[in-house]
Amino acid sequence: MTEIDRIDRKILKFLQQDGRISTVDLAEKVGLSPTSTSDRVKRLQREGFIAGFGARLDPHRLGLELLVFVEVSLDKTTPDVFEKFAEAVRRAPEVLECHMVAGGFDYLVKTRVADMAAYRHFLGEILLALPGVKETRTYAVMEEVKSDGILPV
């Protein structure tokens, strides 16, 4: 039920790299027949190892030239600031990721925007406008050394 063998891991590795590989080609790579390969892929989906499939877009090609990380500290006097902040962030399309962290600040926000002007707008009009936001520190990305996000399977 929850066991996952060497072949399953190979399947996951190849599907991460190419989510549209045909069952025939995938079967060839993992050394099984197309039918059993397809059965395994379905099982990996059904059991939640594969959450879904998606196209990887090139942000720069789409005019989103600036990647920015923002550290956010909240004013913890109101009880529901965290819930309010999380809700707003989930609705903001500029926010690609947002994580509550343990340490010096409360949330780490990853955002992509067209340019610095767009970021200033996002910071001033959206992020700082949220209730409870006490302090932010902005880190603009100069070079994306690695950004595939491929999980080690």
Add this chain to the structure above:
Amino acid sequence: MTEIDRIDRKILKFLQQDGRISTVDLAEKVGLSPTSTSDRVKRLQREGFIAGFGARLDPHRLGLELLVFVEVSLDKTTPDVFEKFAEAVRRAPEVLECHMVAGGFDYLVKTRVADMAAYRHFLGEILLALPGVKETRTYAVMEEVKSDGILPV
């Protein structure tokens, strides 16, 4: 050549959410025939808007329970520390992302590991073992508020 219209944006949006949607279903959603939809998808790939397709795996289902961000500061006395560091990071499978940032530190590293023990091993044996690493600050993620990474198209 580089123009991208409303229908292209719809295609990109749907393909981000479901990279394995059939051409027929995608055509239905964007209001075009399957053939022209397929032509557009091919063009969007050829012109670099779509970098590729991939399976989205569930890290928790794979036993990677801990998401950690690490701020890394380098000792900038040696000229090629940056290149050496970048090279090593690209080879490390635990590192999902690594960005050179402007601000208080040099690199922001995103990593997923099984548990705290695995993270301590990664930090001690891999990250701190790299030449030129002067200082690190670790932020363990307590809650992933948003992590889809869907680009606003």
Add this chain to the structure above:
DNA sequence: GTTGAAAATCTAGGTTT
């Protein structure tokens, strides 16, 4: 951008080890 037929792929059933 559309239509319609040929080719490739995927799916489902039954068979073997």
Add this chain to the structure above:
DNA sequence: AAACCTAGATTTTCAAC
């Protein structure tokens, strides 16, 4: 239980419009 094979159904591709 897992892998496999064959045939029917879908989907994709490629021509002509």
